[in-house]
Amino acid sequence: DTAVSQTPKYLVTQMGNDKSIKCEQNLGHDTMYWYKQDSKKFLKIMFSYNNKELIINETVPNRFSPKSPDKAHLNLHINSLELGDSAVYFCASSRVEETQYFGPGTRLLVL
Amino acid sequence: DQQVKQNSPSLSVQEGRISILNCDYTNSMFDYFLWYKKYPAEGPTFLISISSIKDKNEDGRFTVFLNKSAKHLSLHIVPSQPGDSAVYFCAASAGYGNKLVFGAGTILRVKS
Numbered sequence: 001d002t003a004v005s006q007t008p009k010y011l012v013t014q015m016g017n018d019k020s021i022k023c024e025q026n027l028g029h030d031t032m033y034w035y036k037q038d039s040k041k042f043l044k045i046m047f048s049y050n051n052k053e054l055i056i057n058e059t060v061p062n063r064f065s066p067k068s069p070d071k072a073h074l075n076l077h078i079n080s081l082e083l084g085d086s087a088v089y090f091c092a093s094s095r096v097e098e099t100q101y102f103g104p105g106t107r108l109l110v111l
Numbered sequence: 112d113q114q115v116k117q118n119s120p121s122l123s124v125q126e127g128r129i130s131i132l133n134c135d136y137t138n139s140m141f142d143y144f145l146w147y148k149k150y151p152a153e154g155p156t157f158l159i160s161i162s163s164i165k166d167k168n169e170d171g172r173f174t175v176f177l178n179k180s181a182k183h184l185s186l187h188i189v190p191s192q193p194g195d196s197a198v199y200f201c202a203a204s205a206g207y208g209n210k211l212v213f214g215a216g217t218i219l220r221v222k223s
Contacts (some may be wrong), residue, residue, distance in 0.1 A: 041215055
């Protein structure tokens with residue numbers, strides 16, 4: 001009965017590959033987010049979707065493309081992976097105007 | 112430009128004593144503040160929050176204090192327990208439900 005789940009938990013891949021990370025929430029929330037935790041441990045927002053519509057898009061390379069097939073899912077697709085993309089990616093969800101709840105994270109390592 | 116700063120990378124406290132974690136912010140538009148707790152290999156877990164109309168919010172052993180004039184907030188944990196050992200992130204938003212801006216985190220170790 002995990003509230004916010006992400007797959008895969010670990011992802012090791014070569015530079016130049018394309019990969020996707022999936023996120024699902026069963027909390028009935030209408031807003032979902034992607035955050036990146038870099039090597040300095042800062043958590044920074046990348047994207048936010050409300051009811052399948054993009055509402056926050058921070059300065060993120062366009063190699064990163066979020067896709068929200070429905071309110072319960074927000075997937076992150078990354079093209080042409082680079083070494084600097086290695087990080088932990090967290091998905092989160094909330095009702096509008098309420099606290100955000102985070103998934104367990106996906107540890108991406110680009111070799 | 113770090114808008115939310117946690118200047119202490121780590122803190123060590125004896126079990127049963129008070130833990131005080133500090134956070135400073137620079138953006139005067141921030142009006143909602145949260146503390147998250149994170150264990151290794153897990154996502155951040157919401158702990159407690161406070162809006163700018165209050166200066167204190169208490170939930171069990173956890174109390175958050177907000178000093179708007181100093182742009183400073185703190186999290187007090189009393190009494191501290193070994194299970195409280197984790198990384199604590201301070202976060203802020205300009206408007207309830209808007210994007211969260213996180214600090215770098217403080218590692219709390221509670222020794223038994």
